[in-house]
Amino acid sequence: MDLGLVGLPLAGKTAVLELLSGGGSGRVAVARVPDPRLDVLTEMFHPKKRTPATIRLTELAGVPPGRLEKGERNAFFEGVRRADALLHVVRAFADPLVPHPAGSVDPLRDARAVEEELLLADLERVETVAARLEKNRARGREEDLQLEALRLCAQGLGEARPVRVLGLPAEAVRALSGFGLLTAGQELLALNLDEEQLRDGVAFPGLSAWTDSQAVALIPFSAKVEAEIAALPPAERADFLGAYGLSEPGADRLARAAYATLGLISFLTAGEDEVRAWPIGAGTTARKAAGRIHSDIERGFIRAEVAAFDDLARVGDWKALREHGLLRLEGQDYIVRDGDIVNFRFHV
Ligand SMILES: Nc1nc2c(ncn2[C@@H]2O[C@H](COP(=O)(O)OP(=O)(O)OP(=O)(O)O)[C@@H](O)[C@H]2O)c(=O)[nH]1
Ligand SMILES: [Mg+2]
Known part of the structure; x- marks a missing residue:
């Protein structure tokens, strides 16, 4: 299962990718999904091997604020279409060494800018496909179902509502499945905080109401702090986490949330050779x-x-x-x- 990382330039996509995959570089990586149950089973069975579930991560091009050039747009959308779900990285951290491309920090504005590109692309596609189907004189029941589903989508997208929140009947969802709509899949938003924001807590007015309205889960965390945690010897981690009021690394929570966003659950196998978590769809x-x-x-x-x-x-x-x-x-x-x-x- 593939998770596509989207977000504006300099939001922290590469930082998140490296964090979840434990280093590595490049735009594609594999993340292990932490599962405390495997620790318990390892204690019990003393297996030769312990194998967590994994997911694939792909970093997609940073969406510049404003509209993309046509070629860039298509490449970006192809990437989103290939992903099974999206991890949208949104910048909250302020860092004079890494100036924000838009000149100021505003997570809600940035999140909406990316989402808007996806909504517009979907609206365009829905209208194109519907126009083609309408011209088709030989269309049968299946095409009529598709047309009706597309009409519902066009209406929702026109009100800036992603397809995933439209509550379409199962028949309509099935009719749409071949069209590769970008806002139909699940999405998770990782809000990339700086140290102070993480420690003191910070509220961005309207952000969580907006993610709720988009049916997008919101996970606040800090790529920078998480990189520091990952570099610590395990014995020192708990104290460090405690200083931020955390009980586990945010990267673990993020990996598990990503797993759930992909619609995955784990069944386990346990024996003396191996304890292992196996990803399956619910x-x-x-x-x-x-x-x-x-x-x-x-x-x-x-x-x-x-x-x-x-x-x-x-x-x-x-x-x-x-x-x-x-x-x-x-x-x-x-x-x-x-x-x-x-x-x-x-x-x-
Ligand atoms: N202060 C601070 N800097 C961060 C944080 N996360 C990322 N950065 C820095 O911001 C810069 C951009 O981070 P990347 O992870 O490369 O961002 P990106 O979204 O992959 O950017 P593009 O691939 O260029 O679109 C790097 O210099 C990071 O070190 C953070 O939480 N705090
Ligand atoms: Mg990057």
């Missing part, structure tokens, strides 16, 4: 989940032995789970839940 069946591990397991699926992580953590091991009747046998259509520990039975 609503995935046991047989499909098995396919995440290996296509043979999906094909030869017999049953899934399932326990909830919390139960295993409480009773201590598999044996106790079985004795307490907390180990269930589930069939192929079982909907796997976040934190399910799964052992697939299959034949090849």
